[in-house]
């Protein structure tokens with residue numbers, strides 16, 4: 799398994815007192831719907847997750863993987879803006895007024911994305927796929 803962007807396909811388990819503080823997820827690489835695998839992520843690996851119970855199928859995660867273990871994880875996006883807002887810790891907002899957005903919608907990904915956009919053609923592009931964003935898509 800490699801570091802990269804993954805989509806949650808299924809919630810497998812929530813660790814509790816007996817399983818340690820982890821969450822088990824089935825995920826697939828963003829660009830490979832066939833390669834579903836199950837990962838266990840330690841609570842300490844999350845960078846911007848508020849509550850693992852707010853994770854849901856369809857959400858996009860960035861996973862850093864080392865020796866088949868997830869060493870860092872962050873929530874990148876969700877098909878549902880409210881679900882995304884609930885799940886993540888608010889990030890530092892850029893000082894640039896153009897980027898004062900909690901999240902923006904990328905039509906190419908079909909997701910609301912909570913990550914600073916990248917520069918694209920004099921404007922801004924989706925942090926996952928680089929697709930140019932329209933100003934109307936910000937929230």
Ligand SMILES: [Zn+2]
Pocket residue numbers: 904905906907908924925926927928929
């Ligand atoms: Zn995108």
